[in-house]
Structure formats: structure tokens, C-alpha cells
Amino acid sequence: MPPINRIAPAVRRLRIANSTFQQPAFLRSAAAPVSTRLTYQARYQQTVAEPTTSASSVDHAPQSQPSHAPQQIKYTADAYPNIQRDSRFKEITAEDIKFFRDVLGSDNAIIDGVTKDAGEDLEAFNSDWMKKYRGQCKVVLKPDSTQQVSKILKYCNDNLLPINPQGGNTGLVGGSVPVFDEIVLNLSRMNTIHSFDDVSGILVADAGVILQAADDHVAEKGYIFPLDLGAKGSCQIGGNVATNAGGLRLLRYGSLHGNVLGLEAVLPDGTIVDDLCTLRKNNTGYDLKQLFIGGEGTIGIITKISILCPQRSPAVNVAYFGLESYEKVQTAFREAKSQLSEILSAFEMMDGQSQALYHRATGARLPLEGSYPFYCLIETSGSNTDHDSEKLNTFLEHVMGEEIVADGVVADNESQLQNLWACREGVSEASQHFGGVYKYDLSIPLPELYRLVEECRTRFQDNGLMDPEDETKPVLDVIGYGHMGDSNLHLNVATRRYDKAVEEALEPWVYEWVAQRKGSISAEHGLGLAKKSYVQYSRSETMVRLMKQLKGVYDPNGIMNPYKYV
């Protein structure tokens, strides 16, 4: 972690985050060193350890059951009876298993539920992170080389055996687990870091390298992986590229479409796409690799990537504000962009409801004493501590002086910095703490971004489904937060229990609302299974047709991650 420097309070009302501002319970309970970035492991243990109140009365699907053991998750096939297994696909046989075993050459590399009973071992590969989707695959393959991947894909393509590529299985749209009996091809054994050039900042690594490991590797040389997200301890860089993950650093370092310089991938027919370029510039033909970035495993398996890492900033500062209106949030954002300019590395927005829910779920004391309708978290990262502090102080003086922000604190040390971040990063966990949550990850033009949350709230007030205190109402609260800097809103409807009426009030209303503003129904999480049938809200008929055409070009038999995407 970069050292954090002290910034003197800019104006009278601005305080340094102090010791009375506590770390939330669920963060403290993790065994690992305190971190706001919960790993899959940590979060999983926690949800298993702390059964929550309701959700037992759930009797319809799909379901998000963070507090249920895997065996209680409904099969996706049952939850979505309208999806049928593609009858062209062959059922897997002992002969197929023999072929795979021969290719993989090691017993560790295959979980065989066809010729043996492997139910328990398979479960973790069949169930997704949200405990919302559950497949019925009987074979997990874990190749450790591109050649193995190529042989497996070619065989599956020739034999019409469907494949579900799987990285860290932290995806949030049901793309990482099978629907029926698709073979899981898991990349976890392909986890070598091949090279890092500490002049150019270019990293070459296997797709199965854990994001945290990649970031740690380059951190030693003073660089930073250009992507960061809550699942970094479990997700893989190949999975990140396959989902075109956005995360916390996009505002500063841009998207993976710009940062990924090359990749190696395998097409269904076994062709190895050898485009592992380690150059910043290479204008020699169509930039094919881009189709794999955000392709969600539907045209091939990414086996290696080459990526440009920016320099790590020695000075990192975090401030947390309360604001009186969404207009003020927008003004604060404009001011931050203009005054903090090249050192601004995050601008996150959380509404009052999201912070109250976070407090309610965790017992954590919030950084500010008063309560405000809106909060912002601002992070700066730069090369010179004094310069950054001065810029931040000037900015703080301005926004406090002009009453753009009502109150604020700045982190004085690393642990305060983590705690401020926890107020933002803990919201997602908090929103499903009381039973379940309907999650929408949306891009909306900035001026209208928050209006959706307000209208959604009004909707639930009007239809009588929401009450923060009344336990009989399904909806606890409607909260809005997200990557303001990227116009990316997370609309979360925190529920006490899943209820068809809630879902019906939300869908397709939310998608229609977003489509009317030319927003995106999936800013960063992707389509997967969850949004396959809603893509037309963000893409024209022509675009969908062209996408299907491309899918047909690379995967004519449709074996790659079927039932999902477009």
C-alpha cells in the first residue's frame, strides 16, 4: 500500500477522520489483514458464518441468497424454465472423459462427475458468487497450457460438447457457471506471470493469474495494474478481460480496450489466436483482440494477455464529503475534474440511504456527524506528496468555502483511508445484508443519473411495497451509488425477501428508463445470462444482428458459453 500523507484541515468544518470513526464489523471479522477489498474467500466465509433473517420464505426464482448454503440454490434450469437445453449438444460420455484425461495428463486437472460421483467437488464450479445461478455440469477441466486448451476446444467443437469458460467465478451476471451440463473449462492452473518490463510497464501473463497477484507483482517495480475491483483476491485477469471489467481505476487509467496490448486466445476450432503483442503501437491490420475484450467467453478462451501498467503513485489521498443535493454533487465533480485534474483517481458518489444502510448493516460509525442526502469519496494519486496536498487543500477550501460541500473529512493515515473506502465499497455487501437485493449496473448521462433512483423510490412508495421499518414490506430501501466519474450508477433495491411484485415493478421499467436516456443496461458487469434478453434496450436491432453474425463466424456450432450474451 502506498504511504498516505497528512493533509491539514482546509477550513474550520473539515476534520481529519478520527478514531471514533470505526471500521465496520464485517470488515473486522475477516481473518486476513484489514482491507476494504474483500476477497471471495473472506466474503464467502462471512456469508456462510452469518445466516441472515429472511430469504427463507423465498419460493420463486431467480434468487440471490447470499446467506444460503450452495445446496439450497435452485438450479438455473428450474429457475428459468423457458431456457431449454440445446438438443444438438451431445451428452458427455466415459469416452470423452478418457480423451480429456489423456490431454490433461494429470488427475488434478479434471473433476470427473461422469464416471464417478463428484457432486461436492463440482458444486463450487456450478454455483456463482451471488448464489443466484446454479448449473449441472459434471466435468471440470483445468488445462495448464494453451496447447491443452486448443486440443480440448477442437474436440468439443467436433463433438458438439458445449463449454463454459471460467476464471475466478466472481462475475455478477451468471456468465461464469453453466446452465445445464456444459463442461467447465477453468483457467486457474494457467497462472504464470511471463514477463514484466519495468521501463515500458508491460506485463505478460497467463489468463488465470489472480488480479491481486498481478498487481502485487508489478507493485514491486513501482507500477500498478490498470484495473482494481472488490473481487481482486479471486478474479483472474483473463476473466477481467473477458468481461471488460471497469472498476475503480477506470476514471484515471481508461478501459481495458486501451490498456490491453495483446492477447493469446483459442477459438472453438482449436485455432490459436497469437496476438500477444507487447508494443504500444502496432497498426498492422484489424484489431481482432478487441472482440475478446468483453466477449464473455462466447467466441473463444483467452489464455494469455499483455497489458500496459501505469506507474504507481507514491502519494494517495482520500476525502469524504456530505452534500446537500445532487446538483451540488455534480458541481463538486466538475470542480474536482478541473482543480485536481491529473491527480484525480476516483470520484465516487453514495446517496444518504446507501450510507444509512451501510451503517445499519455493519454498525460502523460513519465519518461525518450530520447526515446528508449525498456523499462523495474523492481519491487523488500523484507523484509528489506536497503538491498533491496543496492541490487537494485548495480544492477543499474552494468547495467548502463556496458551500458546494457541507462537511467533509480527509484520511490522515492508511487505516483511515481504508475506512473511508469501506463506506463506498461496503455498500454492495450491505445492500443484500437484510435478505436480498435487486442490482442494476447502469450507465446514465450524468445530469439524469440520480433521477432514476428518486423515481424508483417514488414507485415503491406509491405501490406500498417499501418501508424501512415495517418488516412486512418486501423492500427495505432503494439506494443509489457508483462511479460518478464514469457516469456509472449502481441502483440497488434492498429487500427483506425476494418477491415477484418487486421484480415486476422494476423490470422492464428500469431498462426502459435507461434506454430512453440512451444509457447502458450494463455499464461494466456484462450481459451473461442475466441480461441476455435485455440487450435490445442498449443496442439497436442492427447491432444485435451484427453481433450474432460475428458469433456465427467464430463459433458456428455455438459451443462457447451457450444460452448467454447476445
Place this chain on the structure above:
Amino acid sequence: MPPINRIAPAVRRLRIANSTFQQPAFLRSAAAPVSTRLTYQARYQQTVAEPTTSASSVDHAPQSQPSHAPQQIKYTADAYPNIQRDSRFKEITAEDIKFFRDVLGSDNAIIDGVTKDAGEDLEAFNSDWMKKYRGQCKVVLKPDSTQQVSKILKYCNDNLLPINPQGGNTGLVGGSVPVFDEIVLNLSRMNTIHSFDDVSGILVADAGVILQAADDHVAEKGYIFPLDLGAKGSCQIGGNVATNAGGLRLLRYGSLHGNVLGLEAVLPDGTIVDDLCTLRKNNTGYDLKQLFIGGEGTIGIITKISILCPQRSPAVNVAYFGLESYEKVQTAFREAKSQLSEILSAFEMMDGQSQALYHRATGARLPLEGSYPFYCLIETSGSNTDHDSEKLNTFLEHVMGEEIVADGVVADNESQLQNLWACREGVSEASQHFGGVYKYDLSIPLPELYRLVEECRTRFQDNGLMDPEDETKPVLDVIGYGHMGDSNLHLNVATRRYDKAVEEALEPWVYEWVAQRKGSISAEHGLGLAKKSYVQYSRSETMVRLMKQLKGVYDPNGIMNPYKYV
């Protein structure tokens, strides 16, 4: 132009660029206000106005004749007799002209050399910027709407009439002009800026908008177009996207693959690809638009783009150094990256030969008194003048104190800043000033980047073709310069006259050398006609096959920019 702030000399040897450091003759001769960024217009006038010495003895092709009038340029078809006109293509008739005239609805929108004599009017559209390639098209179409483009393409596709998309015609690889009688579809009348959002920095504009106009437009709102290059007064943003142009800001703002958020394009069958997304994040399917970025007009016509513009920096500083070795250049680059970090906006390298040639061609006095084997130009751009000056001074003290750089100057005002930039940007012009030039735009891993120039020089010394003073030798000098920050070398062989022996000494040797280092034979200029037959030096057989497959998907009749690209 942003104001430039004064930086006090850091150490004794570091001087402020002073008035004895003059602007070069060919820059002063331009009619427009002094600028290092020569426009097409300015350069064209100049080359016409100043006939140079040799190049008249040229009797082989291809030729680069900066000082000859258009009519003296050989037809590409004659220069490359191995390229044959595709006999499937129909010859254009009066009936076709009638169709185009009806679609376009205006006489200004068509140059008709089929039913009339339009030789002179057509010439500018048939000849490229380098005066190296010359086509024989008889019709230029200038649609002013996407609908018109769609109707034209569909008609041409149905009737097998080939099309050459053309933007500002500043491309350097012969892609922008026809080889035979391809119809030129010129975008210059589609030049409306549709919107600019000054909170998000997102610009939406027609493909035919001139880069300079786009930059000026966003500059008024405090933003900067994320691309800058010498041809900005003539090239179009659609052409920039079609070539995935790199230029001077890539080091800081990244490539167009990251910055272009959406586009509208027309496929040969008339389909309008409506992907003009104005969101920073939109993970809803394959990112098809990426295929048009760098597609060089071979799968469709880009009609509109949506692009993310960064904030303009109020503080801009430029320093110019002399260094004793390429090792020191690399060290200086590492130091600049680490110390100037987020404010570093350019790191350009020029070898001693390139600066001497620049001096010889222009008579311009160079910024430093002594002469050095290497020079660097460093630019910083930031939001705070004092902070930037301090960072730059600390950096300068360090690199001078450690004797990483031997001598240096910093610009004290806007005109000095322009003059320092001229020492870098004037090299390209200077290198063809004495007759002609063989130009290579290459990506090479940094440690080996300069070795190519040395080996090339040795080659010409050994084969007796080079002498800086002896007028009988074809080669004057071998120079190396380029975007060091992007590992992008421009290897230029300055000649007194074109000579087959020189070309044979260079090709395929240069390409082989680059391929052995896994570099790129085209860093930023693209393939066009010039490098079509060399793509295998940078791309595997598999990649070339996959690219051809894609071309077949979108342009099955091959009417889009034939004879070029892959």
C-alpha cells in the same frame, strides 16, 4: 495555445532558449501564424514554391517527389506493374453517374470525369500527400449525410464498383488514393460537430471534421482532443480513426481504441452501423466499432464518431537536451517517467544526425551550442504552473547533476516552445529536403530501438552508397527519431535521389530486423498499399488468415479500398 510559464535554469549549464535560437526558414515561410504543426496547405505551397535539386534523374518507382508538380508523379499502376486491376469490377458509366447525381442532389457534391473532362479537378484526389502514389479515378463523390453514403455503397456493392474512402488525404501509406479507377468517396462535406458535453468531455462529430477544428472546438471549453499530429490542419477525425493515428499525445492519453466511445459507419451493403455511444462504459456485447479503428476504410465508411476528450492543461513546459549516448537517453526516459509521472506529456528522441540534417535543410540555429549524438524533447502538461515547474526543475537538477544529460534548455515563452518543438517536428520535412526519403515507422522494444539506425548506417557505409558530402552518392544520411515514450522509431534514409540499390539494401532487411525483435513494421501509419505485402513480418499466418476472414464477412465483394491492407 496554453500559456507557458518560465522555469528558472536548474543548474549552471542549463540555459533558457534565447533569441539567437532561430526559427527555421521553412517554418517562417508559411503564410499562417507561426506554428510547428505545418498544415497540408502550408507544406504543399512550400514544396511547389521551392523546387529542389535532384530527383529528376529518377527513373524507377515508387517515388517520393516532394518537389515535383502532380503531373510528374508516375501512376501507381505503372509504378507497381505487378498489381492488376480486378477484372470483376465494372467500369463506371454515364448511368452510374446519373444515379450518384440523383442521390447527392447537388453539383458541388460530385466531380464527374466520366461524362465530362475533369482532369485537373480530379488530380488532388488522385495524388497522395507524399506525391508518391497516383490513381486514375474519374469520379469523386462528396456525400453530406449518412443516408447518402449508405445509398452509394449499396449501389456500388450491387454493381461491383470499387470505392476508395478518403478523408483529408494526408495518409502516409498510399491508402487514401485509388490505384486504378476506384471511386473516391470523400468525407469533406460531412463536417458538422454535433455536440460536446463539457462535464463528461464527450464530443460527437461527423467523420469529415478537420482535426484542428475539433481541437479548437473543445479547447473553448477547456478540453483537448486526445490526438495531435503534424497534419492536424488537413486530416479528418474520421481519417484519424480509420488509421488509428498515434501522434504526439498518445503517451499521455492513450490510443483511439480507448478514447473512441462510439461510431457510426456504413457497411458495403448499405447497413448503417449505429454504435454512436456517448457513454464511457457500455458492456453490452462485442465491441464491433474497434474493427473500424485502424480498419483503413476496408470494411466500411466511418460517418460519425463519439470521443472522450481529456481536460486541457493550463501549464505546459518544454525542455530540450543533448545526451552522450542512447543508454543515457533510456535513463533519462526512465527518470522522466518516474519523476514527472502524471505531468509528462511527451518524450521525443532525435539523434544528432537528424538535428544536423534539420539545421542543414532549414538553416535554423539549434537550441544547444555543442553537438551531441542524441537529443530529447520533453513536454509536461499539468494543472498547476508552480507545481509543474518545481517538478521539472527537480528533474532537471537530477539529470544534469547525475550527468545523464549533458546540456539543455527550457522554453521561456510560447515562441521558444514552438521553436523547440520545430526541432522535432521539422525533421520529417528536412529528411526529404535534399531529394527523397525512405521512411520507416516502426515499433521496436526500447533497449534495441536505436540499434537499427546504427546497423542501417553501417550497412550504407559498407556498401558505399552513403556520403554526407559526396554528391555522387545516393544516400545523404541515415537518421533516427521518434516517439520514444511509445517505443516508436522513425527510421529515415535521406537520399539525394531515388535509387533501386538503396531500396534493395533496405527491404526486406528492415522488416526482417524488426520481425526478429517482435516489433511492428507499422507503428502508427498503417498498411495501406505501401506495406500490404509486408504484413507477415508483424503478424502470424493465423492472424492474417483471421483478418482476411473478417474482411470477407463485411465486404464479400471486396469493393472497399481494394489492393490494400491485408
